[in-house]
Amino acid sequence: MFSKFLAAVLLLGGTAMAAQPVFAQSEPEQPGAQAEPAPAEETMSEGETAPAAEAESAPADPVIARVDGEDILQSDLVAFIQTLPPQIQGQVGFLMPQLVEQMVNNALVTSAGRKADMAADPEVMARLAQFEDIIIRQVFIQRTIDARTTPERLDSAYQAYLEENPPQPELVARHILVETEDAAKALIVELDGGADFAKLAEENSVGPSKANGGELPPFVAGDMVPEFSDAAFAMEAGSHSAAPVQTQFGFHIIKVEERRMTEPPSQEALEAQLREQLAQEVVQDLYAELRERADVEVLLGRTAEEEPAASESETPEQAEPEAGSTNQ
Numbered sequence: 001m002f003s004k005f006l007a008a009v010l011l012l013g014g015t016a017m018a019a020q021p022v023f024a025q026s027e028p029e030q031p032g033a034q035a036e037p038a039p040a041e042e043t044m045s046e047g048e049t050a051p052a053a054e055a056e057s058a059p060a061d062p063v064i065a066r067v068d069g070e071d072i073l074q075s076d077l078v079a080f081i082q083t084l085p086p087q088i089q090g091q092v093g094f095l096m097p098q099l100v101e102q103m104v105n106n107a108l109v110t111s112a113g114r115k116a117d118m119a120a121d122p123e124v125m126a127r128l129a130q131f132e133d134i135i136i137r138q139v140f141i142q143r144t145i146d147a148r149t150t151p152e153r154l155d156s157a158y159q160a161y162l163e164e165n166p167p168q169p170e171l172v173a174r175h176i177l178v179e180t181e182d183a184a185k186a187l188i189v190e191l192d193g194g195a196d197f198a199k200l201a202e203e204n205s206v207g208p209s210k211a212n213g214g215e216l217p218p219f220v221a222g223d224m225v226p227e228f229s230d231a232a233f234a235m236e237a238g239s240h241s242a243a244p245v246q247t248q249f250g251f252h253i254i255k256v257e258e259r260r261m262t263e264p265p266s267q268e269a270l271e272a273q274l275r276e277q278l279a280q281e282v283v284q285d286l287y288a289e290l291r292e293r294a295d296v297e298v299l300l301g302r303t304a305e306e307e308p309a310a311s312e313s314e315t316p317e318q319a320e321p322e323a324g325s326t327n328q
Contacts, residue, residue: 065100067107077103141283148282149275157274158267165264169221171232172258174214176200177207177250184244184251191240197255206250214255220262225249232256 065072080103081092092099118124174197178184187200198213205214221229231245232254240255267274 065104065107067104068111070107070111072100072103072107141286144286145279145282148285149278153278154267154271154274157278158270161270161274162264167261167264169233170218170260170262171220171256172218172260173216173232174198174201174255174257175207175209175216175228176205176214176253178204178253179206179250181244181246181251184253187253188241188244191253191255197240228252228254 061073061075063071064074064077077099081089081099088095113119176184176187176197178187183204187204190200191197198215201210201214204210207214209216219229221233223229224232225247227247228245231241231252235241235254235256237256237259241253244251245254246252
């Protein structure tokens with residue numbers, strides 16, 4: 001079953017190369033993958049070394065196969081691999097013989113098609129025209145985005161983000177979560193007597209934060225359930241709950257360790273987000289500009305009743321025949 005799936009994937013990968021432009025000519029690194037070992041040197045006698053000129057003459061893009069005199073290069077193999085699904089790309093070492101075999105098959109079919117003058121076939125030419133239109137659109141849009149995504153626009157977009165996302169009050173806090181109100185009240189008595197909050201949390205809390213003394217990640221008001229959030233933001237830094245706080249999870253004792261304002265992310269941290277936002281704006285502006293300069297008429301869905309009648313579009317002078325212009 002897997003072999004049939006693999007054959008189908010490799011065939012689709014080969015055909016996908018015609019539809020997908022390849023921008024990289026080197027194989028992407030796989031996380032944790034070891035560098036592929038270099039081919040073993042030929043055995044030499046003791047003291048003998050390979051001439052430096054031989055190493056320098058090694059081709060940068062070696063030929064991995066040849067079909068009817070046409071070379072299949074290593075870069076062709078890399079480009080072919082990039083068209084395959086990630087799960088197949090992760091097994092390229094194991095599948096290398098099948099990959100090369102499929103590339104040979106692809107070259108054979110392409111050669112046969114060219115010999116049959118398929119390049120001039122109307123269907124082939126129509127499909128090529130479709131791909132040409134797609135590539136023209138993609139390149140034109142991308143170049144427009146690149147030209148209009150200026151440093152000034154990025155700065156303005158970042159300032160707009162800061163205005164739309166002003167700093168908010170933020171708390172650094174710990175909590176102890178228990179199942180009953182009586183257990184919570186008993187712990188509050190211990191805290192009032194000077195007990196260490198983190199130690200009590202480690203010993204008594206049933207929440208996942210017990211391992212680190214009940215410490216919570218910094219949070220703003222909307223991050224927590226309302227009951228917890230309202231109680232925590234009503235407290236002063238350094239204080240703990242005077243009474244248990246009940247939520248859907250149980251009964252909480254909260255200690256606020258610090259009150260502060262959130263720090264906005266840097267422009268560098270938002271670079272990708274800002275560029276994506278500007279790209280969308282540029283594309284929408286481009287569409288609007290092109291429509292304004294063009295004569296666009298959408299006819300799909302227009303009913304006969306919506307079509308302007310000839311008499312409605314004519315002036316009375318146009319509709320009324322001139323005197324003597326009709327035969328009596």
